[in-house]
Amino acid sequence: MASRAFEPVLTRNVGNPAALTLDGYRKSGGYEGLAKALAMEPDAVIDEVKRSGLRGRGGAGFAAGVKWSFIPKGRDKPKYLVCNADESEPGTFKDRLLMEKDPHQLIEGCAICCWAVQASTTYIYIRGEYTHANAIMEQAIKEAYQAGVLGDSVFNSGFKLDMYMHQGAGAYICGEETGMIESLEGKRGQPRVKPPFPAIVGAFGAPTVINNVETLANVPHILVRGADWFKSIGTDERNTGPKLYAISGHVERPGTYETAIGIPFSELLDLAGGMYRGGKLKAYIPGGASAAILTADQAGLALDFDTMTKAGSMLGSAAVMVMDDATCMVRSVARLAKFFNHESCGQCTPCREGTNWMELLLTRIEHGEGRPSDPQLLQSVCKNMNGTALCALAEAAVGPVDSLIKRFPEEVERHIRDRACPFPQRRYFENGAS
C-alpha cells in the first residue's frame, strides 16, 4: 500500500488555489527547475531527461528525452515546441486538471523543453471544449510575460521564448501529432504521411517537438529533484515517475489519481472507492478508448507501459474505464466504434471505410440483427485495418473491437443467437438518463 501514501508531485498544487498565480506557484517551489535548466547546457538538460526514463504520457509512451534529441542542432531554421493539450481520448481528463489547477507548472515544463532543444516558440494546442482551462492558461501566460519568465529574455538569460495558446475546433484526430500540426497551420486537421517526422519537418516546415501536457509537467520536477529521484519511482527503469490515472465508469469515486506509475489495477480501483454500488468487475479498459479491453481476471496487472503491452492492451493515456457485470460489452464497444467512425478524418481508405463498417456491424449485432458470420467478419475487418492505415486512429478503433471478439466471444454469440441484447438498458439517474 505504498502507493496510497504517494506524495503527489504533479498534483501537489491541486488543493492550493494560490498556485494559479505566479507568486503562489513560486512559493510552492515553482520555476526553480527552469532556473536550474537555464544554468545548464541544453544538451545536459536533454541528457538529464533521458536518464530519468520519462516516457510520453499522451499514449504512445515514447521516451521524451530521446524525442528531444532528434531535433537537429543549429540555428538555420526556427524550431517549435507544440504542447499537445488536445485531450480528447474518451475517458481521459488528466491534462485538464493540470492546466486548470497548476498552469505555471506546464509553462515551466514547456520553457525547459524549449531551452533544451533551443526552440523559441511554444504553441499549446488545447482542446476547443476546454474553455475554462484555456482562460486560466492565457492568464498564466500573460503573467509569465509580465514577470519576465516568457518574452525576449527568460530570467534575463538572453533566451527568447514566446508562448501561445491555440484552441482546437473539436476534432479527436487533431490529437494525432501531425494532424495537430496541420490544424495549427490553419489547414484541415488530418495526419500527414510519415516520414518525415515532426522532429525534422513539423510545424510550418520546421523541426518540432510535440509533447503531452503531463509529460511536460514532469520535466520541472526532474530538473529540481534529479533523474535519480524520478527513476526511483515506478515499477522498473522502463516505467518511471509519477503518473496520473483518470478512472471512470462503475466506480464509487471517479476522478484523477496520482500514484507511482505501475500501480496494479485492483489497487487503483480501491483508491477510487471500489466498484459502483458494490457491483462485480467485468472488464476494464486501461488506457482510453483505443486500448484493448481487459477482463476481471487481469485485474492484478500493473498499469504501466510494458505490462499493458504484454497483456495485449496499452497504457495509452491511462484513462481507466471500469465496467461492472451488468454492462453489455457489445453496446459499449458499438458506442466506441461510433466514436471512431465519427472522428475518422476520412482521408485514408482503411480508416474511413473500416470504422464505418465496424459501427454498422456492431450496431446490427447489438440490435439483434447480427449474422453468425459477423464476429469472423469483424475480425477480418480489424485485420485489414490494423497496420495498414496512415495514422494510428485505425489501430485505435481496432483495439476495443478486436478484444471484444477475442475476450467476450460468448457474449457476442449470444446477441446473435438470441436475436436480442440480453442486457437491459440501465438507468443511473432519476430523470431516466442512462
Place this chain on the structure above:
Amino acid sequence: MPKVTIDDRTVEVEAGTNLIDAAFKAGVHIPHYCYHPRLSVVGQCRMCLVKVAGMGKLQAGCATQVMKDGMVVHTDLPEVKEAQQGMMEFLLINHPLDCPICDQAGECGLQDYAFKHGVAFSRFQFEDKRTYPGRERIPLGGNVLLNMNRCIQCTRCIRFTEEIAGTAELGFFHRGARTEIGTFPGKQLDNQLATCVVDICPVGALTSTRFRFAERVFYLDKRPSLCTGCEVGCNITIEHRRGAIKRYKPRFNPDVNDYWMCDYGRATFERYRDLPRLTAPRLRQEGAALGVATDPMRPRPDLGGTDTTRRRRPEAPTPVSWREALDAVARYLRSRSAEGAIAFLGSGFLTTEEAYLFAQLADVAGTPHRSVAVELGPERHIPNLQGGVTGREAAPNRRGAELAGLASGSAGDGEAAGASLDAESLLRGDGAARCAVLVVCDSDFGAAAYDPVIVERLRRARVLIVFGWADSPLAQAADVALPVATHAEKDGTFVNVEWRVQRFERAFSPPGQARPAVEALSELLTRYDARWANLGAPAVFDRLAAELPAFAGLSWHHLPATGAALDVPAARAFPEPHLQAPEDTAVGI
C-alpha cells in the same frame, strides 16, 4: 545511385526515388490511386502497401524512398496481397458499382484493380450503401461534373488545383465516411486546366461535360497527336470512333505539356465536327479554256440541261477530279504571271512538310511572295517541371512554316516593303488586288479566314486558289478549292514555341476526296520536277532535314517521341530539355 531489389529484380535508381517509381523501372506495377508523379505524396489510398525487408509493418510504396543500397522490397507476398485485397474491399463496399452508366468504365482504376487485386463477392451485406443524396451530378465548373457517390477520396483533384493549377478551388469537406470533395464557397473550378482533374481522377467521380455520355471508352481508337490550339504544342491522344473525334487527352511529354493540357485545347477538335467539310475539289470554270469534263467516272451533277458545259453559269464552282483541279492550278501558275504578281499565303496550321513543299512550289512558280499568316490569341500557359510553356499565337506551327521557307515579315528580295505581298499586306492591305494568282493554304488559317471583309479582300486577286479542309467562306470564294486533310487525318511535324519539332500521326482517313496537302503539293510539284513524285510526309521531312540547317541530323523515323529541340539561335532562350524522359508511372491510372 543506390540499388533496390523488388521481387528479385534489382534496379539502380536515384536516391530519393519512391518505391512505386523504382518498381516501375524494375517492371513491377505497384497498384496506387492517390499517388501521381507530379503531385505531393499523401499516402491516403493505401493501395501501394508493400513489404520492405526489415520493417515490421507494410509500408506505403509512395511514401517510402530508396535512400541507400540494399533495400529489398516484396510486392507478391501473401500479406501484401491480403492488404491489397482488403483495400479493394474497403474502396468498393460503398461504391455504387454503376459501371453500366458510368463514363469511366473501361478506363477505371477501380475496375482494373478489382480484377487484378480484388475479390469477386461482397461481404458488405447492408441494405444501404453510404450515398451522398443530391450530390450525384454537381457541376464544379463549366467543364467538370462531380458524382460524389463514386469518389474514393484520393484527393488527386484537390492537390492538382493546389499544386499545378495554383488556383485551389477544391477541398475536402466533412470527415470520416462522409468526407466529400467540393469547391470552396464562392469558387468555381474554372481554371484553364480544369479538365485535367477528370484525367487524373482514377474513378468516375469527375467527368467531363464535353465527353459525358459521348462514347464508351472501350470503343475508342487512339492515336498520338498534337494539339493545334496554340503554339505550345501539347502532346495529345486523339480518341475517335470511326473518324469522329470524341476527345483529346493529354499525352505525357515532360518537355512540353507534362501530363496536362488546357480546356481550350481539348475543345479545338469540335471545329472539325461543327464546320462544313470540303470533300471534293471544286473548280470555277472560266470560259471555254477550262470547261472540259475529263473524268468519266465522276459525272457532274445534272444542273438542268443535257449539255452541262454550255448551260452552267460561269461563276458557279463545280466539283471536279483532283487531276483536273491540279491541272488548272498548274496552268494558272504558268500562264498568268504576266498579268501581275503570284503570291503564296500559308498558315500556321500547315505542317512543316506542307510549308516546305508550299515554299518549293513558290520557287518553281518563280515568285518571292510567300508568307505565313500569324494570329495572336489569348496567352495559354501549361506548367511543366521547368516552369512551363507559354503560347501566344493561335496556330501550332508558325515557326515550322518559317523555317521551311515561308516568311512572316516582309517578303524581302530587294522589293520595297510596300510592294511586298506578305500576309500583312494581303490580309490588312490591298495586296491581293495586285495579284494575278493568290494561293492560300489552308483556308482555315484563323479567325481572319471567316471575316467577310478579309475574304472579300483576298478575292480581289484575279485567280484565287485555296487549299482547305473546311468549306469556309474563303474556300467558297475560290476559283480552285482543294480539299485537304485535317491534322487528325495526316502525318506531319509542328515546331512549337520553344523550337521543339514534334511528330504526329494520322488517326484516320480523310473523308471523300480530301487528301493530305503534302500529297497534293507533291503531285503539283511533279509537274515541274519528277523528283517530287509520290512523297509522303516522312520522305518530305527527311528531305527538308537534309537541306535546312535547323533540322540537321534529324530524320522522321528517329525523331524522339518527346520531340527534338531544334538548333536555332532563338531556341537557346528556353530551358534545356530532359536528356531522358522520366518513366511515366501515371499511365493507366
